[in-house]
Each structure stands twice: as C-alpha cells, then as structure tokens.
Amino acid sequence: MIQHIEKIIRDKGLCGDEKLSFLKYATPASGRHLDDKVLFFVFRDTESTPFLCIKTIRSYYAHDVLVHNFFSLKKVHTLTKCGPYEDLFVEALFLYDDGEFVWSVERVGKGKRMRFTPAMVKDFVSTYTHFQKSIIDEEKPRIEDVCEYVKNTIETSKLSPKSKEMVTHFLQELPSLPLAVPAIMQHGDLSQDNILVSQKQFHVIDCDYTDLIYLPGFDIFHFIYRHHTTGVNTLLEESLSHYFEIIGVNISKEQYKQLYVMYYLLDRVVRKPHELEKQTPHTLVLELKTHLGI
Amino acid sequence: MMIDTYKKKIDDIPFFSEDRYWGKAPKKDLEYALSVLENKGWDTFLAQYEGHFDFTFEENRADWHFAIPLNKEMTVLDIGAGMGRSSIPLARIAKEVYAVDQSFLRMKFLKYRAEKESLENIHVAVGDIFDLPFLDESFDVIVMNGVLEWVGVTNRFKHARDAQLESIRICKRLLKKGGYLYIGIENRYALSYLHALDHSGIRFTSYMPRFVADIYSYIRKGKKYDTYTYSKQGYQKLLKQAGFPKSTFYLVYPGYNNPRILIPYRDMRTFSYVIQKLMPSTSLRRRIMKRIFSFSPLLSLYRKVFFSFAIFVQK
Numbered sequence: 001m002i003q004h005i006e007k008i009i010r011d012k013g014l015c016g017d018e019k020l021s022f023l024k025y026a027t028p029a030s031g032r033h034l035d036d037k038v039l040f041f042v043f044r045d046t047e048s049t050p051f052l053c054i055k056t057i058r059s060y061y062a063h064d065v066l067v068h069n070f071f072s073l074k075k076v077h078t079l080t081k082c083g084p085y086e087d088l089f090v091e092a093l094f095l096y097d098d099g100e101f102v103w104s105v106e107r108v109g110k111g112k113r114m115r116f117t118p119a120m121v122k123d124f125v126s127t128y129t130h131f132q133k134s135i136i137d138e139e140k141p142r143i144e145d146v147c148e149y150v151k152n153t154i155e156t157s158k159l160s161p162k163s164k165e166m167v168t169h170f171l172q173e174l175p176s177l178p179l180a181v182p183a184i185m186q187h188g189d190l191s192q193d194n195i196l197v198s199q200k201q202f203h204v205i206d207c208d209y210t211d212l213i214y215l216p217g218f219d220i221f222h223f224i225y226r227h228h229t230t231g232v233n234t235l236l237e238e239s240l241s242h243y244f245e246i247i248g249v250n251i252s253k254e255q256y257k258q259l260y261v262m263y264y265l266l267d268r269v270v271r272k273p274h275e276l277e278k279q280t281p282h283t284l285v286l287e288l289k290t291h292l293g294i
Numbered sequence: 295m296m297i298d299t300y301k302k303k304i305d306d307i308p309f310f311s312e313d314r315y316w317g318k319a320p321k322k323d324l325e326y327a328l329s330v331l332e333n334k335g336w337d338t339f340l341a342q343y344e345g346h347f348d349f350t351f352e353e354n355r356a357d358w359h360f361a362i363p364l365n366k367e368m369t370v371l372d373i374g375a376g377m378g379r380s381s382i383p384l385a386r387i388a389k390e391v392y393a394v395d396q397s398f399l400r401m402k403f404l405k406y407r408a409e410k411e412s413l414e415n416i417h418v419a420v421g422d423i424f425d426l427p428f429l430d431e432s433f434d435v436i437v438m439n440g441v442l443e444w445v446g447v448t449n450r451f452k453h454a455r456d457a458q459l460e461s462i463r464i465c466k467r468l469l470k471k472g473g474y475l476y477i478g479i480e481n482r483y484a485l486s487y488l489h490a491l492d493h494s495g496i497r498f499t500s501y502m503p504r505f506v507a508d509i510y511s512y513i514r515k516g517k518k519y520d521t522y523t524y525s526k527q528g529y530q531k532l533l534k535q536a537g538f539p540k541s542t543f544y545l546v547y548p549g550y551n552n553p554r555i556l557i558p559y560r561d562m563r564t565f566s567y568v569i570q571k572l573m574p575s576t577s578l579r580r581r582i583m584k585r586i587f588s589f590s591p592l593l594s595l596y597r598k599v600f601f602s603f604a605i606f607v608q609k
Contacts, residue, residue, distance in 0.1 A: 001360045023564045024360050024556035025572060031354025034386075038357065041567070048563045056360075058353050059386045100366055112571050 005040065005054055005096075005103060012094055014052065014105060019045040022054075035062030037069075037208075041108065049108070053090070056103035063102040065208060070095045070104040072210035076135075076185070085131040089204050109205045111198025116227065121235075124195065124202050125220060129243045132216065136182045136247065140214075146177040149215060150262050150269075157269045163276050167265060170284060177258045181249050183214040189271060190219040191226050212270050217243055221263040236260070261288060295369070296392065296417065297427045307401050310421035314396040317376075319347055324399045328406075336410060349377035349403065356380040357553045358604045359435075361544060362474045364388060368434035371468065373423055374441035378404040378416075379551070385413040388435070392428070394421040423461045424450060428468055436465045439478040440551060443493050446520040454520040455532070462536035469609040475538070477605040478550030482523040485599040493521035525598070526559065529605055538607035547573075550602040559597070566593055 002022045009015055021043040030036040037057055041050035057066055073092035080086050087110075094105040116124065143149045154167050187194075188209025196203040220243050224236050237256065244251050251259070268276045279287070300308035315321040324347060331339040356379070364370075368388045372381045375393035377400055385391040385408070393416055395401050401418040408416040421427060423445060438461075445461045446454025465475045480493075482500045492499040496514050499507040500523050507519040524532060526543055533541045543559035547568065555572065557565050569587045574580060587593045 001363065003363055021558050021561045021564050023558070023567065024357065024553075025568075026354060026357060026554050028554065030554075031352040031357075034353060036353070038360065040360070041564075043561070043564055043567075048566065050567070058357075058383060061386075 001056070001101065002040065004101070008096055009042070009052070009054075009094075009105060014093060015042075015044070021045075023050070031058070033062075034059045035065040037066070051108060052093075053106045053108045054103055055106065056101070060100055060102060063097065066102050066104055067095065067097065068211075069208050072207045073106065075211055076207065079135045079185070080131070083134060085127075085134055088127070088131055088202060089207070109196045109203040111196035111201065111203055113193060113195070114197045116192050116195075120197070121224070121227075123200075125223070125239045125243075127202055128190075128220065128223070129239075129246050132184050132219075132243070133246050136184055140183045142180050142182050143215065144178070144180050146179050146181065146215065146259065146262055147171055147174065150266060153213070153266060154269050157273065159269060159273050160277060163273070163279070166279070166281055166284070167269065167276065170281060171265075174258065174261065177255060177262070179249075179251065179255055179259075181216050181244075182247060184216040184247070185211055186213040186215065186218045188213050188219070190223045192223075209271055213266055215262065215266060216247055216249070217259060218263050218266060221260065222267060225263075264288060295390075295428060295432050296419070297429065299427055300419070304398065305402060305405070307398065307405060308419045308427075309398070310394075310419055310427045311396060311425045313398040313420055314422075315399060316397055317347065317400065321399065323347075324403070328399060328402060331403075331406060347377060347403075348379075349407070350379055353383045353386075354554065355552060356383040356437075356439075358476060358478065358544070358546070358550070358556065359384065359387070361542075361556060361604065362435065362476070362606055364435060369432065370435045370437065371426075371428070371433045372437040372439075373426075373465075374438065374444070375404060375418070376400050378407050380437055380439050381416055382407060382411060382413065384435075384437070385411075385416045389415065391416045392433075393418045394423075394426065396420065396422055423464060424448070426464065426468065430467050431470045433468050434470055434473045436469055436473070436475045437478075438465065438476065442477055442479050443521050443523050446522055454518075454522045457520075458522060459532060459536050462533060462538070466537050466609055471609055473609050475607050475609070477529070477607075478546070478553070478602070479529070479605070480523045480550075480602045481598075481600055482525050482528060483599050484601045485596075486601050493523070494519055526603065529603065533605070533607055538609075540607065542606045544604040544606075545597065545600045546602050546604045548601070550604055553604060556604060559603075562590065562593060562597070565597060566590070569593065569596075 006020055023041040025039045025041060035057060037055050040054040042052040043050050055066060070092050073089060076089045077091050090109045091107045096103050151168055151171055154164055187204060189206060194204060194206040196205060217240050220239055224239055225232060300310055302309045327343050330342060364387055366389055369390045370384050370388045372391060372393045375381045375395045381391050381393040381404060393404055398420050401420055405418050442458055446457045448457050451457040469475060487500055491497055494511055499511060499519055511517060511519040530541055545557040545559055546553045547555040555568055557568055570584060575584055587596055
C-alpha cells in the first residue's frame with residue numbers, strides 16, 4: 001500500500017522528488033474494531049520530523065469513518081482559516097477513495113502528548129473556550145431545548161431500537177431543560193490524549209467524532225471529566241461558567257447538573273453506543289449516580 | 295492451484311502431511327475447547343477460553359501487509375497459519391487465502407473462525423512446508439510469520455540452516471513473478487533474550503556460536519540446536535543464497551506478532567522519532583532509555599539488538 005500512496009502523493013504535488021520514508025503506526029487499541037485507524041508518518045529525506053500524516057483503515061467496509069474524519073477536519077479548518085485558531089487543528093489535504101482502498105492525507109500536528117499540569121488545563125480550557133466563541137455560526141438555528149436536542153440525537157444515532165427506547169424513556173423522566181444555547185460544533189472526543197503540545201501551543205487531533213455534536217460545553221466537560229478524579233466538580237463549575245459567560249448564555253446551578261447528565265448521555269450515544277447496548281434502565285441510573293454523583 | 299493429492303480428509307480438511315500438534319496449551323485442552331465451540335457456540339467458547347489459546351479477534355496482526363501491495367486480485371499463502379491471526383485480516387483484503395498448518399486442530403479452529411466471519415475465501419489444509427500441495431507460481435504473497443525459526447526442527451535435513459534455505463527456495467518456486475515473501479522473525483541478538491528463553495527452550499543459545507549452542511543443547515536437552523535465528527546480515531545472506539538478492543527490512547514494535555509500529559530499518563531518523571515521540575514514557579526505565587538513545591551511536595547499536603524484523607523479498 002505504501003508504494004501506491006507514495007505514487008499518488010507525488011502525482012498530487014504534495015511532495016517533491018525527494019526520497020520519502022513511511023513509518024507505520026497504530027495505537028495499542030487500534031485493531032479491536034474494523035473501523036480503527038492506521039497511520040503513516042511520512043518523512044522527507046533530510047528531516048527528522050514527519051511532514052505528512054496518512055490515515056487509513058484495515059477494511060474498506062468501514063470507509064465512512066475515514067471520510068467523515070476528513071470532511072470534519074476540512075470544515076473546522078474552513079471555520080478557523082486565517083484566524084487566531086487556525087493552527088489549533090491540523091489541515092486536511094487530500095482524500096483518496098477508489099472503492100477498495102481509502103486513505104486521507106493531513107499535515108502533521110506539531111508537538112507531543114503531555115501530561116497536563118493544572119496550569120496547562122486552565123490554559124487549554126481558556127484557549128478552547130475562545131475558539132468555541134469564534135466558531136459560533138449565527139446562521140445556524142439555536143438549540144431551544146437541550147433535552148429535545150439530545151432526544152433528536154438519540155433518534156438519529158446508530159443505537160438499536162431497544163436502547164433508543166430505554167434512553168429516551170430515561171430522558172422523559174428527567175425535568176425538562178428549556179435552555180436556549182447557540183449550536184457550536186464540538187470535537188466530540190476531547191481528551192489530553194488527543195492534544196499535542198508544542199511551545200505552549202495546543203494542537204487538537206483525532207476528529208472521528210467532530211461535527212456530530214453541537215451542544216456547547218460538551219468538549220470542555222469531557223476534557224475535564226476524563227482526567228480529574230479530585231476536585232472535578234469545582235473545576236467543571238469554574239470552567240463551564242466561564243465558557244457559558246463567554247458564549248453569552250446564563251445558566252443556573254441546577255441547570256448545570258442537568259447539562260452534565262446530557263453530556264454524559266450524548267457521549268455514550270455518539271462515541272460508545274456498544275456500552276449503552278449492554279445497559280438496563282437500572283444500571284444506567286446507577287452509572288450516572290456513580291460517575292456524576294447526581 | 296491446490297493439487298488433490300491429499301492423504302485423507304477429516305471434517306472437510308485435507309491432510310497433506312501427518313497431523314502434528316503445537317501450541318502453548320496441551321492438545322487435549324484445544325480438543326475439549328473445540329467441542330465446547332461445536333456444542334455450545336462462540337459466546338460460551340469465548341467466555342471460557344479468551345486468552346487461553348493464541349487466537350485473537352484483533353485485526354491488527356497482519357499490519358505488515360501495508361508495506362507491500364496487496365489487493366482483491368491477489369492470492370495469499372499463509373504457511374504455519376496457526377489459529378488465523380494473519381489469515382483472517384488478510385482474507386478481508388485478498389482474493390483468496392490458503393492457510394496451511396501442521397496441526398489439524400488449529401486448522402479446524404481457523405475453519406470455524408472463517409465461517410463465523412463469513413470469509414468464504416479462506417481455504418485450510420494440514421501440511422508441512424516441505425509437502426505443500428500447490429503448483430509453481432500460484433501466489434502473489436507468501437506469509438512466513440514466526441515459521442522460519444522452526445523449519446529446522448525436521449529430520450529431512452542434517453543442518454537446520456539447510457532446511458531453512460530449502461523452505462525459502464520452495465516459497466520462491468510458489469511465488470508468481472513479482473510476488474512477495476514476508477518473513478516475521480526474531481533478531482538472533484535481541485536484547486530481550488537476556489531475560490527470555492530462546493526457541494530452544496534454553497537461555498542464551500541464540501547468542502552462542504552454533505557449534506557451542508549444539509553442545510549446550512545436547513547437554514541440557516539431549517538434542518541438537520535447530521531453531522536458528524539470525525542477525526540482519528545473517529538473514530540477508532540466507533535470502534541471497536535462496537535466490538532473493540534484495541531484501542527490505544523493518545524493525546517491528548512491539549514484535550512481529552503484533553506489528554503496531556513498522557520502522558524502515560535503513561532510516562535512523564524514523565527510529566529516533568519512534569523512540570523519542572511515539573513510545574510511552576510512563577516508567578523510569580523508558581525515560582532513561584529515551585535519554586540514552588538520544589545519542590545516535592547508541593541508537594545505532596540498539597537497532598542491532600532490536601527484538602524482531604519484518605522482512606520482505608520480491609521474486
């Protein structure tokens with residue numbers, strides 16, 4: 001496959017005549033599912049860091065994952081082009097799809113994965129909050145009722161009818177959340193593992209779930225929630241109240257708690273539907289109580 | 295393609311050689327596990343035996359194939375296919391996969407596995423590399439993953455190296471012109487052999503000169519040393535002698551059985567990038583390792599004692 005990729009990227013003018021080296025890389029978890037990605041870092045003959053990243057999958061059966069990833073990245077890049085957040089996401093350059101093989105070419109994200117210090121967490125949350133403000137699409141209709149938005153997302157998700165019914169029923173039992181918020185595109189899988197750091201600059205990678213969720217605060221919630229065990233509620237409260245203030249939304253304390261439930265459910269529906277499939281109404285309530293303390 | 299000269303057929307699996315079981319678990323364990331699979335189905339089987347045998351449902355064990363052209367027009371031969379770690383993912387890409395192994399039980403498991411995945415393009419047979427039932431120039435790709443080191447364990451040749459040489463020559467004969475042979479194998483001088491057993495079941499034998507390893511093996515095990523591995527230069531020499539003058543080497547991390555990272559051997563920059571940027575630095579040992587290997591002479595030395603290789607030759 002490498003030979004084929006090399007020929008195409010040369011034909012497309014993505015590199016010159018220089019000798020190229022391809023380094024194949026997959027995360028330890030890649031391979032459990034057919035839609036897991038495989039990466040190739042492409043090195044120029046004279047450079048010690050790669051200049052292109054090729055993404056592909058092991059079976060064409062799962063090609064839609066890669067296509068979605070590519071076009072989401074394109075969309076984010078269009079939204080941030082020429083602005084202060086242009087470098088927050090890498091640039092998607094080219095998609096190859098011949099019905100048997102599919103792969104995309106991106107520029108390589110600068111920096112490396114790091115364990116975030118509390119100061120870095122605050123710094124990143126602040127950067128990401130202002131980035132979110134910058135991509136509010138005034139043309140896009142606002143979300144008038146968060147509960148309804150989540151129900152609609154469940155309805156169009158890949159969940160089985162049985163699980164859809166279970167989660168929808170669960171939502172109906174909750175008090176309504178008539179909160180009007182702007183629709184803002186979320187990364188969908190924001191965690192420290194998906195952020196590269198270089199000279200205090202952040203670069204977000206892995207856009208598999210980007211453009212699937214438009215509920216503001218979702219990314220900030222999961223970024224903090226996944227990596228903090230102590231003081232998570234205080235940090236969440238501080239970060240989200242600042243976030244909503246910046247994007248111009250007033251929220252009460254009670255509404256925050258409801259929002260947390262919505263964020264948690266949305267994550268399960270969009271990113272981990274297989275886990276929801278194993279749940280019963282009872283275990284779902286237990287899980288929410290255990291994880292969110294609500 | 296496959297010559298119908300089989301000695302017998304059991305459960306629709308042709309035998310071209312005697313059944314010879316191998317594996318980390320005793321034969322009777324796999325026999326019983328297969329009866330569980332047949333009578334109670336996959337869910338019960340997996341609940342009882344996940345991790346017990348060397349099968350996997352992960353799709354990443356044949357990731358080395360990205361280094362060569364492989365497509366829906368191609369026919370693959372997987373020699374020593376075992377429980378299908380390579381055959382299953384390869385069958386999703388190739389036209390046909392012929393899986394051969396000396397163990398009937400392993401082939402039986404692979405047959406069930408292919409049926410479960412609805413992969414009708416996998417054909418299994420019990421066979422030895424020296425009795426392969428195929429016409430010359432039948433395959434676009436031949437796989438020898440974790441096989442070459444065991445080829446010398448045979449009575450057909452006096453020296454293990456001669457058996458290995460002949461097995462590669464057989465592969466060359468079976469390859470179509472332009473076809474690829476892939477060999478996944480350990481480095482004779484792998485650092486990891488300081489704390490792990492060699493294939494002989496004894497420590498340090500791969501590091502020893504062959505005649506010393508022979509004597510040592512006779513003393514410890516009562517048999518000659520016949521599970522040869524080599525250095526990069528050793529493999530190159532062997533392949534050249536078998537008719538493949540040019541070979542391409544990759545370092546494989548964590549090992550050829552799970553080729554998560556494929557590093558072009560010739561390219562020290564990519565190796566350095568892997569060590570410094572892609573390998574986890576969670577433990578103190580790793581952090582020290584990163585610091586040490588930031589010096590290129592030491593990195594070059596590390597490459598010589600890296601655990602395993604993915605080797606490709608083209609006919």
